[in-house]
Amino acid sequence: MKCEEVREMLPAVVGETDSLAVRRHLARCPECRADAARYETLLTTTAKLQTFVAEPPPGLMASLQAIPQARGRFDEVRTHVVRNRKAYAGGAAAMVATGLAGALVWRTRSRRLAHA
Numbered sequence: 001m002k003c004e005e006v007r008e009m010l011p012a013v014v015g016e017t018d019s020l021a022v023r024r025h026l027a028r029c030p031e032c033r034a035d036a037a038r039y040e041t042l043l044t045t046t047a048k049l050q051t052f053v054a055e056p057p058p059g060l061m062a063s064l065q066a067i068p069q070a071r072g073r074f075d076e077v078r079t080h081v082v083r084n085r086k087a088y089a090g091g092a093a094a095m096v097a098t099g100l101a102g103a104l105v106w107r108t109r110s111r112r113l114a115h116a
C-alpha cells in the first residue's frame with residue numbers, strides 16, 4: 001500500500017482500522033504513523049471542543065436588541081461589533097470549533113459508508 005492511499009484513509013480509520021494492509025503500512029512507515037498520531041490528537045481535541053459551552057456576557061442581549069433594525073445603519077452596527085468584539089470572537093470561535101468537529105465527523109462517517 002502506498003503512503004498516499006494510507007493517508008487518504010487515515011481520517012476514517014485512525015485508531016480503529018481493521019485493514020491489515022493499513023496496519024502493516026503504519027508499522028513500517030514513520031511518516032504515516034506520525035500523520036495517524038496527528039489525526040488521533042485532532043479527533044481527541046475536537047471531541048473536547050464539542051462539549052464547550054460559551055455563555056454570552058451579561059448585557060449582550062440588550063446590546064443586540066438595541067441595534068437599529070433599519071438598513072443603511074452599517075456604522076452603528078460596526079461600532080456595536082467593535083465594542084463587543086470579545087463576545088463575537090468567542091462566539092465565532094465556538095461556531096468554528098463546532099463546525100470543524102461536525103465537518104470532521106461528517107467526513108469520517110461518509111468515508112466509512114463509502115468503504116462499507
Ligand SMILES: [Zn+2]
Pocket residue numbers: 002003004006025029031032033
Ligand atoms: Zn506511509
